[in-house]
Amino acid sequence: MRERRAWIAAIAVMAVFGGAALWLGHVHLKAASRPLDDDRRRAAAHQHAVVEINIANTDQKRRYIALPDGRVISVARDAAGQNQPEQEIFFNAAGPARLALAGGQVYAAYVEQDGTPRLRQLTPEVQEPQTLAVEVSALLHGSPDGRLWIGGVDGSVWRQNVDGSTFDQVPVPVEGGRLATWIRFLRYDASRSAVIAIAADGSRLSIGNPGGAALDVALLEPDDAFRLHAVPGPAPSEEYPPGKRFSDCDACPEMVVVPSGSFMMGSPEGEAGRDGDEGPQRRVTIGRAFAVGRFEVTVEQYAEFVEATNREESGGCRVWTGSSWETQSDRSWKSPGFDQDSNHPVTCVNWDDANAYVTWLNTKLGLSAETGYRLLTEAEWEYVARAGTTTAFWWGDEISTDQANYDGNFTYNNGATGEYRQRTVPVESFEANAWGLYQVHGNVWEWVQDCYVDNYRDAPTDGSARPDSGNCSRVLRGGSWLNGPRGLRSASRYGDSPVNRSGDVGFRVARTLPLNP
Secondary structure (H helix, E strand, C coil), X not given: CCHHHCCCCCCCCCCCCCECEHHHHCCCEEEEEEECCCHHHXXXXXXXCEEEEECCCCCCEEEEEECCCCCEEEEEECCXXXXXXXXXXXXXXXXXXXXXXXXXXXXXXXXXXXXXXXXXXXXXXXXXXXXXXXXXXXXXXXXXXXXXXXXXXXXXXXXXXXXXXCEEEECCCECCECCCCCEXXXXXXXXXXXXXXXXXXXXXXXXXXXXXXXXXXXXXXXXXXXXXXXXXXXXXXXXXXXXXXXXXXXCCCCEEEECCEEEEECCCCCCCCCCHHHCCCEEEEECCCEEEECCCCEHHHHHHHHHHHCCCCCCCEEEECCCCEEXXXXXXXXXXXXXXXXXXXXXXCCHHHHHHHHHHXXXXXXXXXXXXXXXXXXXXXXXXXXXXXXCXXXXXXXXXXXXXXXXCCCCCCCCCCCCCCCCCCCCCCCCCCCCCCCCCCECCEEEXXXXXXXXXXXXXXXXXXXXXXXXXXXXXXXXXXXXXXXXXXXXXXXXXXXXXXXXXXXXXXXXXXXXXX
């Protein structure tokens, strides 16, 4: 929110799991009235893998399928290959469970609505949930010693003790640091007699023989020959692995591929500077990798669009005079009221201008709506700004003007005052976050797709935008050079008319990526 606009407002990876059971906290098993006639198709439709086990002392099999609403479907298949009536295991889940088979048992890891990570053994019967020491992004399938291995959203790895009741963290030191992002896969590689952890950024780590105490820690080479488990979600084209940077043309925005995953969106009630429109917190799952601009769209990039389309813009731009906002007819993206060069973020652009820019990019590049450029959704924006963190800013809960461009006359969380630059700075200024994005905090506010609503009740949890209500204010994120630091927090949000142009508002683009054929 903006201090000088009277703060108008009128949480790697994929951690998909959910928690305390519905109905007085107990798990409820229900025999459904219809059989699961095509569980493979159904699982594919929900983009989550099937775990299948042999039923003891029979030639039957049972499959478990995690659904997006927190249910797990369990269905037995008889000797003739026919499905028996399905059962549904209900959790009060914030998203689908991660399923794993270890030691002949099926486990479900999930997170409760309040963010508490849980683990349940689904066979031979549902056990009481165990609170995990880490949020789960990956579970190992088929550990030879029967113990479960868990990858955390913070890049940590946990191994079940021999008694099966607790988990200990496995040290995974890597020369020069540790895995940069959350664990995407855990796999047992028989040729190495080792568990292999694969991070979302593509780095691979051998973490030793699961049956022994010693760890043979080594980074694996990219060409190591072994197959990964299928991603529990639609896989982007192999041309676009997480972490890849690319530009589709010389003057196009530089993009970076961010992985799928989940996070808690909004701010906790105790966060300093919190506004009421930042809650209630809820877990949002981004089920598909996508690309996002590393930088805010620059003056140079926007100028090419205007020249190519002969776009005419009238109505001036709102500028800050030092004491109030004033619409000045001679101000525009070319002259916002302060000096800029070609590598500064474009300002004095409204929501319609930003959408016209991405439409032009898609036309120029011959991209369809399914694989083209667009504005980020609000959930996507906070997801990439946080980059796996839960603090007020991606680097922590304190801020200085050496880290971001804002009005340093204001302080945050008992911090110090700093510089007030009174204008934008080049887009590559300051340090990038863990996913390679610059200036998600400060410089200019960034338009996103969503209509502004002053709370998250009934907001989507799949990363999509709120249903478009047409004539609505649109959300802005990130804060600007004109704001105090509380407006730069990852959870801070603001709504403005889509036709307004202001000297501290710009935008960043996203691109939907093609899927593997």
